[in-house]
Amino acid sequence: MKAFDEHVDRILRPLRASGTRKAKMREELLGHLATAYREEREGADSDETAVQAALARFGDADRMRDELQASVPALERVLYIRMGCRRPGESDAAYAFRMARWGTAFTLTLAACTAAGCVLSKAMRGQSLAAAFASTHWTTILATIGVGIPIVGALLFPMFFLELRTQKALRRGDFRSAVKSGLVSSAAFAVFAAGTALAVAWCVPSLFREILIAIGMAATWGLFGPWCTIAAGRWHLKHRPWIPLGQDF
């Protein structure tokens, strides 16, 4: 029933929780509303009256959303922060650009933390902090970050774009296109990871090597990303898609 679908989707869609958890909640809440409706229908004048009575018994959507959000484990709330969601009216390219920006900022932070970690590890091995700082090849690090970070950004943009294409293909039920996008995406990550590995092996100073290894490892993980999307998408295809609710959702 559309009114129930809308009410439940309005409650659940903004939740910071996994898709699996939301799907489970949705089925259960819809089941409850359907039972309440059947009960109300027996004494009501019309379907509409029964629907409104069932919704009134169920409770306010905003309040319920807050309560349900509080029932989601803290780690899951953090992992499913809404940063990765499409904004209303946002184009594919704008979405991919925004996500690439976040990814690049994250990589930059990771690189900075790795460099700081290297300095600290030297200091812990007996050097004074000042000496450890002075003996670090900052020029090389800054130069390589200066080159590497734009490369990461340039890689992430098409990756997010392809990820979106994969998701859209899955939503259409076009599994072949989803696999094609996934293959292109994985191949790009593989080239990037291999390039990083070669750079580490042949021509990089020892300190910066650790930063590159971290980036290379992240890229290797990226190989699996599209296949996780496809696996999750196939699972979601078995369930009813979210219904359109307007700009706020």
Add this chain to the structure above:
Amino acid sequence: MSQIDGNELRGHLETLVLAALSAGEAHGYEILQRLEARGEGVLHLKEGSLYPALYRLEEAGHVRAHWQDDAEGRRGPRRRIYQLTRKGKAELARRREHWRRFVSVVGGIVEASS
């Protein structure tokens, strides 16, 4: 008799759910019916608020749930059946004890001042 609404039940809902489940496994709607039956028409809570309490209890390991096999040929969404775990039974016993103490102390004060 005036009704007891969800706000007054806040903080006690999980205990009520555990107590309702001590009578045997049940799905969400059935738990509500048990609460209403035992509440003699005075309890009045928004039905949706039951589910966050159930999910919290499930997360804490006090109840476990499984989807009902649709052997009855019922149409529509499946139902989740909840049952108390051993940990949940122990938790219910602890909450009952706490409740008795609470009623004894607070009730004593309230009654004494009337």
